[in-house]
Amino acid sequence: MGKRVNLTGIAVLVFFLLLGVLISIRLTGLGSHFPNPIGGTMQRVLSPIEQPILQLGNGIKENFRAIWNFREVQVQNEALLKKVDQLTGDNLKLKEEVLAGMRYNELDQGQFRSPTLAKFEKVGASVINRNPTTWYRTLTLNRGSMDGVAPNDPVIGDLGLVGKIVSVSPTTSEVLLILDGEGQVSALVRGSTGNSTFGIVQGNYTRGSRLTSEGNLQMLFRREDGVNPGDLVLTSGIGGVYPKDIPIGQVKEIQLDPSGLLKTAYIQPLINFDALEEAYIVKQAGGK
C-alpha cells in the first residue's frame, strides 16, 4: 500500500507559501527600510572584489574600443581630418567657440557651488557596481551606513545630480539614478531671460527608451510655458530630498503633444552616467 497523498493539504500549503512570498516582495520593495544583515554582510565581503572587476571591464572596453568599432573609428577619423582642415582655416571661429566653452564651464561650476549645497556635509564615493539586474537603473557606491550614509541622501557627480540613495548596507549603498522612471525630481527650468518654470523631471527609462544604454529625462509643461532648447534644468529644492539649484541637465528638444495643450521637454543630463566613476553623497542628517 503506497502512502496516501493529501492533495488538499499540499494545495493549501502552496497557496500560503505563495501568499507569504508575495507579501514579502511587496513589503521589501524599492525604498523600504527593512533590516537586511545577510545582504549587508554579502555586500561588505563582495565590495572589495567588485571594484577591481569593474575596473577590469572598463579597461577591456577602453582597450578594445577601436577593434569593436573599427568602421566607426575609421569614419570618425576621416570626419576629424576634414574638421581639422576646416578649423585650421577658421581660427577666429575656433577662438570664439573655446571662449564660449569656457563660459559654459564657468556657468556649470557656478551652479554647482550652490550655497544651499555648501551647508551639507558631503562624502566622496566610488562606483563599484552597476545595476546587477536589468530592471532598475542603479549604481552601488563604496560608502554605507558606517560612513553616515542614509536612504534618500542625494548623490551628485562632478557636473550635476546623479540620483538618491535607496538602500544602505554598512559599507555600500545603492543609488537609484534620475534616469530611472521610479525616481522623480522636483525641478525648475531657468530660461535665458532668468525666469523659472517649475515641473517634475522624470527618467523615461520606464518608457520607450528603457532599453537604450543612455537613458533620458523628460518634463511636461503647458503649451504657453516659456521653455526653450538650451535652457538649464536645476533642482527646485521642493520635495525635501534634493537641495536647491543642483544642475540636472539641459533642455535638448521640445515636442508638442497631439492634444496641443501640453509639451514635453527632453532633457540631456549633464552627467555621463556610463562613464561615472566617482560621486559625492550629500548627507542630510539621516535623510528625510
Place this chain on the structure above:
Amino acid sequence: MRYVLIAGMFLLSLILPGTLFHFWSWSGIKPDLLMLLTIYIAMHHRLLGSAIWGLGAGLFEDFYLGRNVGMYTLTLVVVAILSNWLAERWYRENFLLTTFMVFLVTAVGQILVSFLSLGAGLHWSLSDIGRLVIGVSLYNAILVPLTYPWIHQSFVRGWLRYRPRYER
C-alpha cells in the same frame, strides 16, 4: 570542494552582470547568470535537489539585492523545477537542445520576474517587458555554447560531480 566551487560560481554570477557585463550589455540588456547557473545545476540533479538549489540561489540573490525579497526565490525555484522537468525529457548532451531549453526557461523566469515586479509596483509597458525578456533569454542562450560544455563535463566527471558519502 564541490560546494565551495558552486558557492564561488554563485558569487561570480551575482557580481559579473553588474561589473564585467555592464560593458558588454546590448542596449542595457545583460545576461541573468544566476538563472543560467540554476538551470545548469537543475539539469544535473533530481527534482527535490534542483528545487533546493533554486531556493538557495534565489534567497542568495534576494538578500544580495536587498529588495523585493522572495521575488528571485520564487522565480529560481520555478526555473529549477522547470529545467529539471525538461532535462528529464530532452537529451542532456545535445547542446542545441540545451541552448533552446535555456532560452525557453530564461524567458519563463524573466516573465515571472516581470509580473512579480508589476505586482510590486514597477511601471513598465508590455512591449518593453517583451523586449527585455527576449533580450535576456537570447543573451543567456548565447552563453550556453561557451559555458555548458565545461559545466556539463565537470558535473559528469569533474569537480562538480556529486559523490555519495561511501565514495568519498
